[in-house]
Amino acid sequence: MSQLVLVGMNHKTAPIEIRERLAAVCREDKHLLHRFPQLRYVDELFVLSTCNRVEILFVCNQLHEATHEVKSLLRGHLGDALSAQVESCFYTYQFLDAVKHLFRVASSLDSMVVGEPQILGQIKAAYREATECKAVGVILNRLLHKAFSVAKRVRSETMIGSHAVSISYAAVELARKIFRDLRDKRVLLIGAGEMAELAAEHLLAQGVRQLMVANRTLERAVELAGRFKGETVSFSHILDALKNVDIVLTSTGSPEPILRHKDVKSRMRERKNRPLFFIDIAVPRDVEQRVNEIENVYLYDIDDLQGIVDFNRAGRQLEAERAEHIVAEETVKFQQWLCTLDVVPTIVGLREKADAIRRQELLRTLSHLPHLTEKDRKAIDVLTQSIVKKLLHDPIMFLKKKAHRGSKQLFTDCTQQLFNLTNGCKPDSSALTDEVSSVKNENKILKNLEK
Amino acid sequence: METVFLILATIAYCVGAIGYVIYLVRDQDAIHRVSSGILLAGATLQGLALIMRSISMGRLAVTNSQEALSFFAWVLVVVYLVVQTRFHLRILGSFVSPLAVLFMLGSPLVPARMIPTSGIFQSVWVVVHVSALFLANALFALAFSAGIMYLLQERTIKRKNFGFLYLRLPSLESLDKLNYVCLVFGFPLMTLGLITGFAYAGSVWKSPWNWDPKEIFALITWFIYAILLHERLAVGWRGRRAAWLAIFGFSAVLVTFLGVNLVLQGHHTVFVR
Numbered sequence: 242m243s244q245l246v247l248v249g250m251n252h253k254t255a256p257i258e259i260r261e262r263l264a265a266v267c268r269e270d271k272h273l274l275h276r277f278p279q280l281r282y283v284d285e286l287f288v289l290s291t292c293n294r295v296e297i298l299f300v301c302n303q304l305h306e307a308t309h310e311v312k313s314l315l316r317g318h319l320g321d322a323l324s325a326q327v328e329s330c331f332y333t334y335q336f337l338d339a340v341k342h343l344f345r346v347a348s349s350l351d352s353m354v355v356g357e358p359q360i361l362g363q364i365k366a367a368y369r370e371a372t373e374c375k376a377v378g379v380i381l382n383r384l385l386h387k388a389f390s391v392a393k394r395v396r397s398e399t400m401i402g403s404h405a406v407s408i409s410y411a412a413v414e415l416a417r418k419i420f421r422d423l424r425d426k427r428v429l430l431i432g433a434g435e436m437a438e439l440a441a442e443h444l445l446a447q448g449v450r451q452l453m454v455a456n457r458t459l460e461r462a463v464e465l466a467g468r469f470k471g472e473t474v475s476f477s478h479i480l481d482a483l484k485n486v487d488i489v490l491t492s493t494g495s496p497e498p499i500l501r502h503k504d505v506k507s508r509m510r511e512r513k514n515r516p517l518f519f520i521d522i523a524v525p526r527d528v529e530q531r532v533n534e535i536e537n538v539y540l541y542d543i544d545d546l547q548g549i550v551d552f553n554r555a556g557r558q559l560e561a562e563r564a565e566h567i568v569a570e571e572t573v574k575f576q577q578w579l580c581t582l583d584v585v586p587t588i589v590g591l592r593e594k595a596d597a598i599r600r601q602e603l604l605r606t607l608s609h610l611p612h613l614t615e616k617d618r619k620a621i622d623v624l625t626q627s628i629v630k631k632l633l634h635d636p637i638m639f640l641k642k643k644a645h646r647g648s649k650q651l652f653t654d655c656t657q658q659l660f661n662l663t664n665g666c667k668p669d670s671s672a673l674t675d676e677v678s679s680v681k682n683e684n685k686i687l688k689n690l691e692k
Numbered sequence: 693m694e695t696v697f698l699i700l701a702t703i704a705y706c707v708g709a710i711g712y713v714i715y716l717v718r719d720q721d722a723i724h725r726v727s728s729g730i731l732l733a734g735a736t737l738q739g740l741a742l743i744m745r746s747i748s749m750g751r752l753a754v755t756n757s758q759e760a761l762s763f764f765a766w767v768l769v770v771v772y773l774v775v776q777t778r779f780h781l782r783i784l785g786s787f788v789s790p791l792a793v794l795f796m797l798g799s800p801l802v803p804a805r806m807i808p809t810s811g812i813f814q815s816v817w818v819v820v821h822v823s824a825l826f827l828a829n830a831l832f833a834l835a836f837s838a839g840i841m842y843l844l845q846e847r848t849i850k851r852k853n854f855g856f857l858y859l860r861l862p863s864l865e866s867l868d869k870l871n872y873v874c875l876v877f878g879f880p881l882m883t884l885g886l887i888t889g890f891a892y893a894g895s896v897w898k899s900p901w902n903w904d905p906k907e908i909f910a911l912i913t914w915f916i917y918a919i920l921l922h923e924r925l926a927v928g929w930r931g932r933r934a935a936w937l938a939i940f941g942f943s944a945v946l947v948t949f950l951g952v953n954l955v956l957q958g959h960h961t962v963f964v965r
Contacts, residue, residue: 418858420850421865513928516864534852537931545852552854 243380243650245579247339248311248331252353255330260293262319273297274374276314276572282307286376287385289346289367291360293353298343300380342382347388348395356557358399362391372533379650380582384575391571393571394682398567401405401560409440411549412520412541413447417490419518419539424448431455431479432493433465437522441469453486455479457493463549474677483508488518491527501533509535517682522546522582531589581662586642587653590662694854697741699764702796704734705769709789716786724782728773729790736768742766752819756824761799761953764949765792771830773953779870781862784819787837825885829945832917835871836942839935842867846932866928867888871938875924879917886910909948916941916963 252260277286282518285300297315301307312331316324334342345351349360368385371377372661377385395401420426428449430441433456448489452471456462463474474482483489483505500519509517519540521528526542533540583586603625607618640656643649654660711727742763745753752764753912772788775781848854861867890911894900901907920937923929929937 387859417851418845418861418863419865421863421869510928514930515928516931538931539849541852548852 243302244312245298245339245384246308247296247298247334247342248308248315249289249294249342250327250330250332251294251296251351254332255327260511261324262293270566271316274370274376274466275320277374277376280314280626281305282308282310283436285378287367287371287381289364291363294346294351296343296346298381298384299338300378302336315481321676337572341568341572343388344391344571345565347392348402348564348568349392349401350395350561351563355554355561358396361389364388373606378578379654383578383654387571387575391568394571395564395567395605399560400562401557407679408522408546409443411546411553412440412490412522415539415546415549416444416518416520417447419516420487422448424450426487427451427453427485428452428470428488428490429453429455429474429479429482429485430465430492431489431499431527432457432495432523433461434492434522436491438465440520441528444488449488455482460483463679468565480504480508483517484511486517486521487515489528490520490522490565492521493527494523495527496525498527498529500528500532500674502529502535505532505538508534509537520546550614574629581652581657582653584643584649584653587656587662588637588640591633591656591660592660594660595633599625599629632685693742695746696779697737697744699860700764701734701741703792704730704737704787705765705799706791708734708785709793712786712789715781717856719860724785727789728776728785731769732773735766735773737768738762739767743964750791750837752822752824754822757802757950758799760949761795761802765795765799765954767826767830768792768795768833770913771827771834775874776869777833779866779873781838781866781870783841783860783862783869784834784837786833787841791833791837815892817888817895820838821885821888821892824881824888828885829949830877831874831881832942833939833947835874835878837872838867838870839938839942842871842935843932843939846935864931868934871934872930873923875917877940882914882917886914905946906952909944909952913941913944916944 250260267402272286280286282303283299284302287296287298290297297311299307299311305490315327319327336401339572340416347361347364349356349358352360364385369481370600371381375492397683403653414422423444427450427645428444428451430437430452433454444450450468452466453468453474454462454469454471455474455476456465459473465471466473483500489500491500492641513533516537516539519528519532519538521540521542524543528540528542530540555689581590603622607613607621613621622679640649640652643652708727711730715727716722754760761850768788772792778787811942841861842864844857845864845867846862848858849864851877881910881912890900890907893902893907916937920929920934920941923937924934
């Protein structure tokens with residue numbers, strides 16, 4: 242029977258320096274997957290590498306040899322100096338533990354920020370790469386699709402993802418507690434850092450339509466305004482712009498505050514006291530602290546936003562427990578499916594299903610034909626039996642022939658799906674196709690982007 | 693029969709209010725649906741009781757303080773249910789429904805002497821006067837609740853001290869908007885109620901203004917809301933100040949409505965004793 246193994250490390254086991262280097266190495270020259278054809282003992286391979294984790298999942302028949310092979314591959318890739326350090330950070334999970342770990346990672350339960358949604362996209366991208374390299378087969382295909390649907394289930398059945406995840410998201414959530422509707426609000430971006438860009442993207446995703454950009458270097462302002470379909474404001478006019486914007490995002494590198502208490506206060510009357518929300522993600526800060534004391538003005542700096550993130554994290558922990566339960570449940574279901582992936586259970590299942598159908602139909606037909614004699618009934622019974630037997634003969638012989646080949650999983654799985662044998666632990670086929678199509682869509686989008 | 697309806701309505705309000713308080717803590721759609729359904733049932737029962745009583749008495753059955761209080765609770769629930777369909781501020785129910793329960797349960801506690809029927813009740817003026825003022829007061833009660841919610845939420849956001857209320861309370865802007873809408877509809881109704889009141893007083897006591905305590909307090913209340921409306925429209929007062937003024941205004945309403953009825957004597961005492 243094949244073995245499922247996961248070797249990996251994450252932010253809990255490895256310090257950032259090691260993760261950085263490993264992730265960089267894994268990303269180079271389209272990483273380990275291209276070596277897959279050279280691996281003798283590894284049947285299927287999946288590699289996930291993000292800035293917080295590296296996970297290598299593989300299917301093999303000889304556990305020891307395959308693990309050794311994968312590790313030496315890694316070592317060859319990393320160079321001796323790094324691999325000595327890395328070795329101690331690795332964890333190895335087998336079979337169900339590996340399944341459970343993957344489900345937890347996909348549902349973002351193992352993430353640094355529990356509930357953050359990016360990880361699922363990263364797994365999908367990694368899966369796409371693995372399929373392109375033809376490194377995944379029956380088991381990993383099913384396992385990853387299952388992981389997607391588990392993640393989906395966790396997301397919809399628990400509130401784990403509903404709280405603010407990142408600082409920029411926390412800022413947007415706050416804006417929604419101040420303003421009723423973000424669609425008619427105007428945003429002013431002062432300075433054009435990466436964080437500000439991210440927050441602006443979040444705001445636009447929440448429906449903000451009007452965006453203005455002010456930056457000391459005009460080119461950058463024009464570039465950003467072009468990207469967000471906004472307009473530019475000259476840096477010397479930002480105080481006038483305060484009159485008709487609602488959200489101000491500042492992230493300049495200025496050592497002095499650029500927005501002062503008296504400047505803001507004097508503009509509130511012209512605004513007819515409409516609320517004004519400052520998001521100051523610059524360090525040192527761009528907006529004077531006292532601005533927060535003005536009526537209907539709300540000022541949040543980066544530490545305040547971190548406070549919301551921490552507050553949300555506490556709530557998320559409770560939901561994480563419910564999510565763990567879902568993961569455990571789905572792990573058991575996957576185990577059941579894995580167990581049927583052998584020739585004998587498949588044949589038994591096939592026979593049982595056919596016989597059950599035969600009996601049911603026989604019973605129904607005979608109840609309509611009460612005039613038949615016992616002998617007739619017997620003859621019909623024998624007839625149906627032999628039809629079923631003859632019909633199943635070829636598929637069963639085929640499966641038996643494959644029993645000792647490497648491709649047996651493919652054919653057992655195919656048979657299971659063809660005859661719908663796995664009712665107890667049937668994978669949600671609609672969810673499966675959903676996932677497949679979503680992966681395909683993403684593929685298309687990525688390709689378009691590349692163009 | 694009416695008494696049974698009234699008791700059932702009271703129970704419904706209590707259950708609905710408890711449901712709404714639970715909804716404040718647990719964000720589940722079903723709790724809100726059930727609670728508002730129960731409130732609606734209570735309001736229907738009380739409405740029936742009111743109609744039956746008014747028919748049997750031959751006039752609007754709001755004559756003593758007791759009836760006035762429970763009538764106010766009814767108007768409050770009805771106004772809340774109507775506003776709810778427009779504004780979708782469900783958490784408002786968690787603040788308004790306990791208020792309605794308070795009035796409903798408080799009504800048997802105030803003295804209720806039956807006043808001999810006299811001709812002065814049977815006038816269109818009285819019906820307009822009473823219903824306009826009660827409707828206005830219910831709207832002001834909503835503004836009061838929205839004001840409390842606003843202050844709570846504003847405090848959280850200003851002080852950056854987050855609790856579960858932060859997640860459950862609606863946005864500042866929508867609470868402020870509710871405050872404004874209640875004022876815009878409530879103030880003309882209140883004005884109408886007062887004018888009909890004075891006009892009627894003029895026809896009964898020869899003079900529309902009699903230095904009656906109720907009249908004085910009513911005028912004070914009217915001025916508070918007039919100031920609020922003026923500042924909102926002309927100067928752009930909003931947010932915390934508007935919330936405080938809505939709370940202050942409703943306190944004045946309560947003094948005019950209850951305090952004067954129960955404590956001070958005057959012309960108006962003829963109606964509600």
